[in-house]
Amino acid sequence: xxxxxxxxxxxxxxxxxxxxxxxxxxxxxxxxxxxxxxxxxxxxxxxxxxxxxxxxxxxxxxxxxxxxxxxxxxxxxxxxxxxxxxxxxxxxxxxxxxxxxxxxxxxxxxxxxxxxxxxxxxxxxxxxxxxxxxxxxxxxxxxxxxxxxxxxxxxxxxxxxxxxxxxxxxxxxxxxxxxxxxxxxxxxxxxxxxxxxxxxxxxxxxxxxxxxxxxxxxxxxxxxxxxxxxxxxxxxxxxxxxxxxxxxxxxxxxxxxxxxxxxxxxxxxxxxxxxxxxxxxxxxxxxxxxxxxxxxxxxxxxxxxxxxxxxxxxxxxxxxxxxxxxxxxxxxxxxxxxxxxxxxxxxxxxxxxxxxxxxxxxxxxxxxxxxxxxxxxxxxxxxxxxxxxxxxxxxxxxxxxxxxxxxxxxxxxxxxxxxxxxxxxxxxxxxxxxxxxxxxxxxxxxxxxxxxxxxxxxxxxxxxxxxxxxxxxxxxxxxxxxxxxxxxxxxxxxxxxxxxxxxxxxxxxxxxxxxxxxxxxxxxxxxxxxxxxxxxxxxxxxxxxxxxxxxxxxxxxxxxxxxxxxxxxxxxxxxxxxxxxxxxxxxxxxxxxxxxxxxxxxxxxxxxxxxxxxxxxxxxxxx
Numbered sequence: 001x002x003x004x005x006x007x008x009x010x011x012x013x014x015x016x017x018x019x020x021x022x023x024x025x026x027x028x029x030x031x032x033x034x035x036x037x038x039x040x041x042x043x044x045x046x047x048x049x050x051x052x053x054x055x056x057x058x059x060x061x062x063x064x065x066x067x068x069x070x071x072x073x074x075x076x077x078x079x080x081x082x083x084x085x086x087x088x089x090x091x092x093x094x095x096x097x098x099x100x101x102x103x104x105x106x107x108x109x110x111x112x113x114x115x116x117x118x119x120x121x122x123x124x125x126x127x128x129x130x131x132x133x134x135x136x137x138x139x140x141x142x143x144x145x146x147x148x149x150x151x152x153x154x155x156x157x158x159x160x161x162x163x164x165x166x167x168x169x170x171x172x173x174x175x176x177x178x179x180x181x182x183x184x185x186x187x188x189x190x191x192x193x194x195x196x197x198x199x200x201x202x203x204x205x206x207x208x209x210x211x212x213x214x215x216x217x218x219x220x221x222x223x224x225x226x227x228x229x230x231x232x233x234x235x236x237x238x239x240x241x242x243x244x245x246x247x248x249x250x251x252x253x254x255x256x257x258x259x260x261x262x263x264x265x266x267x268x269x270x271x272x273x274x275x276x277x278x279x280x281x282x283x284x285x286x287x288x289x290x291x292x293x294x295x296x297x298x299x300x301x302x303x304x305x306x307x308x309x310x311x312x313x314x315x316x317x318x319x320x321x322x323x324x325x326x327x328x329x330x331x332x333x334x335x336x337x338x339x340x341x342x343x344x345x346x347x348x349x350x351x352x353x354x355x356x357x358x359x360x361x362x363x364x365x366x367x368x369x370x371x372x373x374x375x376x377x378x379x380x381x382x383x384x385x386x387x388x389x390x391x392x393x394x395x396x397x398x399x400x401x402x403x404x405x406x407x408x409x410x411x412x413x414x415x416x417x418x419x420x421x422x423x424x425x426x427x428x429x430x431x432x433x434x435x436x437x438x439x440x441x442x443x444x445x446x447x448x449x450x451x452x453x454x455x456x457x458x459x460x461x462x463x464x465x466x467x468x469x470x471x472x473x474x475x476x477x478x479x480x481x482x483x484x485x486x487x488x489x490x491x492x493x494x495x496x497x498x499x500x501x502x503x504x505x506x507x508x509x510x511x512x513x514x515x516x517x518x519x520x521x522x523x524x525x526x527x528x529x530x531x532x533x534x535x536x537x538x539x540x541x542x543x544x545x546x547x548x549x550x551x552x553x554x555x556x557x558x559x560x561x562x563x564x565x566x567x568x569x570x571x572x573x574x575x576x577x578x579x580x581x582x583x584x585x586x587x588x589x590x591x592x593x594x595x596x597x598x599x600x601x602x603x604x605x606x607x608x609x610x611x612x613x614x615x616x617x618x619x620x621x622x623x
Contacts, residue, residue: 207332
């Protein structure tokens, strides 16, 4: 019975993330040093300075004390004592000036290197295959990479600081070996052995802490980020107030924090016992050294000055060799975090060097697309999001994609735009595989409008042109806004197209309603004036009749361009040349609106359900 109970509470081990790699300490040190060389040669020059000034600072007062005691013991003159004090005071002043310069430069330059690597991480996020952004294991990997470059003491910058600190302590240890080498070799060996035991225990604690306490919290960090956003983002404010969600969300946040608190308690308990063992080892080292030195003084084989020198030096030596090994332990821990960072950077990405070898997409007079046996499945998914699709989109054709949520419509669009790569099959443009063209040049032929409209904390003109202010055509941007139905909104803005969007950076920034944001996205598409227009449910914030009118007006504006429309509501289907109905990842019906209505299949059934919204349009169509 107890055995069964024990089996119930055992937790299964979580599977390893397939994207995680272990590079090793030396590889990560080399990686960080290369980053320092690449982004901050000044920091590289500080390494030998730290190696020299830190041991000089630690042992200088030890030598001052020895010389003063020896001078007093030998009844030296006051003049000699003053000269020694003056020389050492001057050296101390020089050392402190160098130390101030060193630490000020080190702090700033370490941050500078980390910020450059953050840019590499951000670039990676923007260039990796789009489908990876929806993979939970990629998101976990990304979260760990962000944790590795989000602070001064962890991950990247922590590794920089630990490398610098290790070199400083190494200098102290080498100087200590020279000093204590004249005392007793066995004392040095004993101190090193005690320090190694302390290091081994700390390293095992660090490994256990990362693997069993902090790594399992990667999902917690994502949950916490979402809860922070939900509690602080003003876009949630109306729902929180109107539905009385404040207490509920607060309780959710507190429940979430219990997981983090429990992990912190386990971590504190682990390091508490490690600290007890460390202090016991320190006491053993000090007791042994005192006993040996007192014995030497008692037998008159050691002067009081040398007693002070060896006692202080041995304490400094043990402290610094323990610190050096502790730093090595910290480096191992930071190295594991650098593993997380490098693992994310080494995920397959958009290879610009390879793309440059591909030809640019030529300017065609017309654009015809064809899907041949195209299927798509998300990484490690068992079910296809789109299966065996065969469809041709003729030049200048207007195609409507309809179907329920999860039918495969948006997947179709992302494949067409090359945001996804087909798992099976090929997509052709004018008879040629689209993957044989440079991706950046391929993107230029599309003017997409997505359901989720993202505005940037830039001027209104830049949000329309998606270019720098000096490269934007203001007249064209104004015309695009007017054609998208935002003329009245722009008229009431004091700064017009120079108005800053959002309040993230500028207090005077202006936000827009959901419907206005979608019209802004339509204005972007009109401004880009690309030969192929894609509307992926951009009018979800509008009512059915407003959506229908907007589609018809927008259709007139784009003229004879190839266009693809997606909508849950069937307001876009009647003026389109063809309609494709998707269901469970497959195209189940295809034809004109009239043909599908005559077929009396699933499309006709969907249309009749929504008939109260489209009855007027249907009557005019039949006439």
